[in-house]
Amino acid sequence: QQQVKQSPQSLIVQKGGIPIINCAYENTAFDYFPWYQQFPGKGPALLIAIRPDVSEKKEGRFTISFNKSAKQFSLHIMDSQPGDSATYFCAVLSGGYQKVTFGTGTKLQVIP
Amino acid sequence: NAGVMQNPRHLVRRRGQEARLRCSPMKGHSHVYWYRQLPEEGLKFMVYLQKENIIDESGMPKERFSAEFPKEGPSILRIQQVVRGDSAAYFCASSPPTGADEQFFGPGTRLTVL
Numbered sequence: 001q002q003q004v005k006q007s008p009q010s011l012i013v014q015k016g017g018i019p020i021i022n023c024a025y026e027n028t029a030f031d032y033f034p035w036y037q038q039f040p041g042k043g044p045a046l047l048i049a050i051r052p053d054v055s056e057k058k059e060g061r062f063t064i065s066f067n068k069s070a071k072q073f074s075l076h077i078m079d080s081q082p083g084d085s086a087t088y089f090c091a092v093l094s095g096g097y098q099k100v101t102f103g104t105g106t107k108l109q110v111i112p
Numbered sequence: 113n114a115g116v117m118q119n120p121r122h123l124v125r126r127r128g129q130e131a132r133l134r135c136s137p138m139k140g141h142s143h144v145y146w147y148r149q150l151p152e153e154g155l156k157f158m159v160y161l162q163k164e165n166i167i168d169e170s171g172m173p174k175e176r177f178s179a180e181f182p183k184e185g186p187s188i189l190r191i192q193q194v195v196r197g198d199s200a201a202y203f204c205a206s207s208p209p210t211g212a213d214e215q216f217f218g219p220g221t222r223l224t225v226l
Binding site: 006032034036041042043044045046049089093099100101102103104105 | 203213214215
């Protein structure tokens with residue numbers, strides 16, 4: 001079964017726009033929600049992460065919004081730049097050890 | 113402090129051959145994870161290892177795949193008798209022994225089976 005559902009599959013925005021990527025999960029045991037950024041030919045890199053005790057976290061131009069009751073979380077990229085063009089994966093982890101379950105990915109293109 | 117290292121970066125094998133993928137974790141990291149990424153898909157967990165122990169191999173195919181993380185040297189993901197469906201990018205990640213949540217990923221090995 002798919003434990004994390006991610007949407008949209010692809011996204012095109014103009015420079016300066018605010019792309020939003022959404023993820024929904026089912027298992028309430030998950031307690032760590034990271035977002036990874038992956039450029040072509042590279043491994044994923046941790047971008048930002050949140051725990052369920054807060055509803056929002058900002059780091060630079062990246063913001064995670066978390067809705068525990070709805071079991072959803074989203075990534076917002078403020079003032080997007082062409083260099084943000086990459087594939088973004090949400091993920092979930094549960095305590096004990098750190099097996100990461102990834103979403104299916106969103107391919108973002110920021111056009112100048 | 114070097115990051116996670118994987119080699120080779122690209123590997124071409126013919127059907128029926130063996131593929132060996134190597135992963136050197138970050139310095140001080142004793143937890144290693146292997147993931148597989150098919151084209152245009154997300155990463156799928158394969159196996160989680162600590163030094164000399166396989167902790168969770170629930171994502172590993174039952175046949176032809178094996179993994180090890182010896183006391184000395186890199187972690188090895190071994191695929192015997194490769195088939196075309198094994199063509200994918202294989203990523204290794206490592207984390208420290210303190211139970212931190214973040215995993216650091218290597219650049220991956222892209223396996224092509226002809």
